[in-house]
Amino acid sequence: MKTILVATDFSERSDRALRRATLLALQFGATLALVHVVDDDQPRRIVEAERDAAAALLRQTAATLEEMDGVVCRTRVVLASPFLGILEAVADMSPDLLVIGPHRRQVLRDVFIGTTAERVIRSVDCPVLMVNAPPAGPYGHIMQTTDLSDCSRDALRRFSLLGIGAGARNSLLHTFHAPALRLVMGHVMQKEDREKHLADERRDAALELSRFVASVDIGQARQVLRYEASPAPHEILKAANEEDADLIVMSTHGRSGLLKMLLGSVTEQVFRTAQIDVLAIPPQREE
CATH class of the missing domain: 3.40.50.620 (HUPs)
Known part of the structure; x- marks a missing residue:
């Protein structure tokens, strides 16, 4: 920089x-x-x-x-x-x-x-x-996030080029869905069936995350999977708290849709409520 x-x-x-x-x-x-x-x-x-x-x-x-x-x-x-x-x-x-x-x-x-x-x-x-938290020194644990989109891939590359993560512990968080558990049928499923469905979804999400990581050079970052039991911003903030992260890295663009139009992007919601620092990375502008 x-x-x-x-x-x-x-x-x-x-x-x-x-x-x-x-x-x-x-x-x-x-x-x-x-x-x-x-x-x-x-x-x-x-x-x-x-x-x-x-x-x-x-x-x-x-x-x-x-x-x-x-x-x-x-x-x-x-x-x-x-x-x-x-x-x-x-x-x-x-x-x-x-x-x-x-x-x-x-x-x-x-x-x-x-x-x-x-x-x-x-x-x-x-x-x-x-900068939400009083600075006490270099960042110790940086939690990068991804929704596995192309914009997220580009953002992670841009973050790597910034160099802020050098010398810090880095993790890469991906929150995944288990659609059946959110439907009406999810409330009538037996506990064993719910656990099996969640395990299957976690396995698929782990494979997708591994393929994504292989497509982008982000250095040594521990992969973290989290079931999206509540809205993504809440899960990201809970994960950051549990992992004792002091910086969250997010893309300003990702998967969009009607929900984003009505409620704002995940990044913006994290910006509003985070108690630790948040770094938003925009997509690289094409010249």
Whole structure:
């Protein structure tokens, strides 16, 4: 990685993102780009005052990071809505990674148009890291996830190229379905029949996962299978907790359908509720 872009609103949430980005910059010898977005839908004098104050604070932060951590920093203030301002900064700077803090939940706004974070991960070409937990050092256990789709395969390759997983324990999680157990017949099946059906589905899922892993070079990652007894986001978060992972890696695109249109993607739902860091990898843009 050469450039890491950090979007900050100067809150404690953003401080977590900045610290994680600093650790990554030190690990990879990357340059930090600090960006703050000033909402330009305000009276001009207020916009100008906030712009000047933000620029001064960014310069002070950059100077401190360069002095204390030896990290090279660039700064920029963008006048726009938070969503469009981040997109503009990403387009202009072409970072290898965008780092953001956890969103502030606004219930009605989230329901109808999604959070700024969710809108960003749908729109940018670079990986997006949401830092939810206070950084305490390099990642120890990274849980990569897959739905066995082509987009997931590409995302795992992009993650491998980032190098974040080097030196950490890596696992690859796939959640699988057992359709008969979700149908009406599943409630009347004998316990032995249910267990046999689940074992058959697990065996088939293990074969599919093995074939998938053989088609993509993701290094040494332990394969983890989990029955999707509850919605996929819940199972992913439960697995991450049980495996003591401190980073979840997901693709921003995968298998789609009506359920995704109504409820949002699995990645976006994990973004909303995770207590640990989440890295969303978009598909590689075709030139």
